Amino acid sequence: MQSLSLKVSYAPFVRSTDTIEKVMYNVAIALAPATLLSVYFFGWRALVVHVVAIASCIFFEWVSDLIRKKQTQCLDGSAFVTGLLLGLNVPSSLPIWMVIIGSFVAIVISKQLFGGIGFNIFNPALVARVFLLISFPVEMTNWPIPFSVDMQTAASPLGLLKTDGLEAIAQIDTWRATYGEITGSLGETSVIALLLGAVWLLFKRYITLTIPLSFILSTFAFTGIFYLIDPTTYASPVFHLITGGLILGAFFMATDMVTSPLAFRGQLIFGLGCGLLTAIIRLWGGYPEGVSFAILIMNAFVPLLDNWDLSAERKVKKDQEAKN
Amino acid sequence: MKTFKFGGIHPPENKLTEEKAIEVMPIPKDLAVPLAQHLGKPAKPIVKAAQKVKKGEIIGEADGFISAHVHAPTSGKIKSIKSHPHPSGQYAPTVFMESDGQDEWLEGLNVEEPDWKSLSKETIVERIKKAGIVGMGGAGFPTNVKLSPPKDKTVDTIILNGAECEPFLTSDHRLMLEEPEGIVEGLKIICSVFDNKVQACIGIEENKKDAIDKLKKTVEGTDIKIIGLETKYPQGAEKQLINAITGRELVEGELPFDKGCIVHNVATAFAIYEAVCKNKPLIERILTISGIEIDKRKNLKAVVGTKFCDIMDYWDETISGKVNQVITGGPMMGKAQYTFDTPVTKTSSGLLFINNQQLETSQERTCIRCGKCVDACPQELQPWLFANLAQQKDFDELNEFGLFNCTECGSCTYVCPSKREIVHWIKYAKVIINTRKNRKSA
Numbered sequence: 001m002q003s004l005s006l007k008v009s010y011a012p013f014v015r016s017t018d019t020i021e022k023v024m025y026n027v028a029i030a031l032a033p034a035t036l037l038s039v040y041f042f043g044w045r046a047l048v049v050h051v052v053a054i055a056s057c058i059f060f061e062w063v064s065d066l067i068r069k070k071q072t073q074c075l076d077g078s079a080f081v082t083g084l085l086l087g088l089n090v091p092s093s094l095p096i097w098m099v100i101i102g103s104f105v106a107i108v109i110s111k112q113l114f115g116g117i118g119f120n121i122f123n124p125a126l127v128a129r130v131f132l133l134i135s136f137p138v139e140m141t142n143w144p145i146p147f148s149v150d151m152q153t154a155a156s157p158l159g160l161l162k163t164d165g166l167e168a169i170a171q172i173d174t175w176r177a178t179y180g181e182i183t184g185s186l187g188e189t190s191v192i193a194l195l196l197g198a199v200w201l202l203f204k205r206y207i208t209l210t211i212p213l214s215f216i217l218s219t220f221a222f223t224g225i226f227y228l229i230d231p232t233t234y235a236s237p238v239f240h241l242i243t244g245g246l247i248l249g250a251f252f253m254a255t256d257m258v259t260s261p262l263a264f265r266g267q268l269i270f271g272l273g274c275g276l277l278t279a280i281i282r283l284w285g286g287y288p289e290g291v292s293f294a295i296l297i298m299n300a301f302v303p304l305l306d307n308w309d310l311s312a313e314r315k316v317k318k319d320q321e322a323k324n
Numbered sequence: 325m326k327t328f329k330f331g332g333i334h335p336p337e338n339k340l341t342e343e344k345a346i347e348v349m350p351i352p353k354d355l356a357v358p359l360a361q362h363l364g365k366p367a368k369p370i371v372k373a374a375q376k377v378k379k380g381e382i383i384g385e386a387d388g389f390i391s392a393h394v395h396a397p398t399s400g401k402i403k404s405i406k407s408h409p410h411p412s413g414q415y416a417p418t419v420f421m422e423s424d425g426q427d428e429w430l431e432g433l434n435v436e437e438p439d440w441k442s443l444s445k446e447t448i449v450e451r452i453k454k455a456g457i458v459g460m461g462g463a464g465f466p467t468n469v470k471l472s473p474p475k476d477k478t479v480d481t482i483i484l485n486g487a488e489c490e491p492f493l494t495s496d497h498r499l500m501l502e503e504p505e506g507i508v509e510g511l512k513i514i515c516s517v518f519d520n521k522v523q524a525c526i527g528i529e530e531n532k533k534d535a536i537d538k539l540k541k542t543v544e545g546t547d548i549k550i551i552g553l554e555t556k557y558p559q560g561a562e563k564q565l566i567n568a569i570t571g572r573e574l575v576e577g578e579l580p581f582d583k584g585c586i587v588h589n590v591a592t593a594f595a596i597y598e599a600v601c602k603n604k605p606l607i608e609r610i611l612t613i614s615g616i617e618i619d620k621r622k623n624l625k626a627v628v629g630t631k632f633c634d635i636m637d638y639w640d641e642t643i644s645g646k647v648n649q650v651i652t653g654g655p656m657m658g659k660a661q662y663t664f665d666t667p668v669t670k671t672s673s674g675l676l677f678i679n680n681q682q683l684e685t686s687q688e689r690t691c692i693r694c695g696k697c698v699d700a701c702p703q704e705l706q707p708w709l710f711a712n713l714a715q716q717k718d719f720d721e722l723n724e725f726g727l728f729n730c731t732e733c734g735s736c737t738y739v740c741p742s743k744r745e746i747v748h749w750i751k752y753a754k755v756i757i758n759t760r761k762n763r764k765s766a
Contacts, residue, residue: 310725
């Protein structure tokens, strides 16, 4: 009989091929249509923003792991996705050094300081976006017009609505806004490209429809109610659906595994809350766009929602015990 | 097509040996028969060194209510009784014997007695007990105990488990193809033990179409139902099988008969048939010998007590260096072996040679809260939380979330993208909590 080196471990001895890398790079694949389209619309400058955002995110991840004396996992895809999302959330004209500051805030402050992957409470890319928006309000709201050679800028549709009212947005073509030839953050303009990516994630079962649907439907319903009450002051819900970061936020940011609730009930409330806050900020807030703020605020509720679900479970168990 | 309500996974089936007929392995010269092949107390040895025994003679007597007899797998001489490695990974008292090559049955055993209908219920249960039959699905619960539920419980459904949901394993599948009459006869015997009328059914996963057809043909004219089940792990786990077939749900702490059900493995039913109609004690076991990295895969019938090294000698296969783990049972719930000295027991369903890349390539990473384990858990638990709390040693909290409802089926660990050893942490927590409880009561 031949000798074999036998190793002992605990069952199960077979594992699925899923890894963190696979999850993260599938999100990246899902974001590819929107990313490519942004380069098509906004030119080489968009490409520079994407490359710098991704590279600096991976760099900061590597440095943080070095300082924390951990074996570095900077290529596990999560920093890549954070960088990609950050790039998709800023205008293409944003100065490069601001992009790098954004990456620093995303990776070091909102992720690594909380303990690294899996421990962050807030979506890193969104924290960075909001940080940039508050620190550099001018640069962050200078939206280049698609296909403009000399970086001509204009207000975003939601910005127009806020400052100039309903008449100003009347000339915005719905179809153009749907396929994405409008001003806005790099990744949020094309609803079609984003939905294409969302279908991929749904097909791969990395996300479920609970959060995106409850998010979008509640925004739609809430803005719709006010549109019905007074169509002369409030924009139509379709306009709210196809402009701004609603689709990007609902399918790619609110569904972030680490910062969203685990159970169905929590996810539903999370999505509804995001939608409601988005609509409230858009209709009456100081900022034209509210998706980022809404998701971040609801991120803070996630531990509460999760605990609520778990204590409900505990109660069921206690009742069962009492019955026995 | 029926299935259980919550969770479940579908690992690659890898049923590589389903076409291979059962091969009988010659009895090796040296045997090591463990006295603990069942749940409960190990059997008490009633033989001494140098004593001669016949095939089928009781060498270990059931010790207490939940225990089972152990028989000599062949005729020969007892060499010694000592502690020896057991497939569970621990040491267990084991009877060593040397075969005399005659393979001579004890008088009165292995005689045909097909007319079991004239036997009284007590005689049938007594015969099953005498034959040392235990649940052959893996747990090894003494069958005669399962057949005598408490008086205040009514059993209305008998389920035979032919799901064989573990990847690789095909021993039950082959048995269903080759001995369908015996299995059905065994099922009828089980039903006859109960005073009231019981519904008998056999649950088989849909990936064993031929077995379903064969058994359907065999049960024609009776009211036994053959039920096709979706191919999904853990379809063959007791609670999941009851849920799939009857729709009933067992809550924590409940046993199948609390919900009017009794589940037996098909191999157990066949053993019951052999015990009652042929007077044969349980001394044989069908094992699937398989693995992706090996060539000569087979379904092997070996006597209990055959050491794995003897199987390897008989099998005569050169194993590539890629194999780094040898497992008894299936890859989801089996046990890794550290030596080939361990013997075949009544509950060994397979011997798998596996290249577990997990061991070399990766390490546990942090939970990214993807929720896959929650979706996969057939018991509706929160596996990620168990692993977290066990790592933080928060054992009191753990108990409150139904830790002991976990059947350790491994689905959560299978799906985890962070490759966390969730089942390991759950097992660890269970051991600690139990030790503390025992210390308190002592």
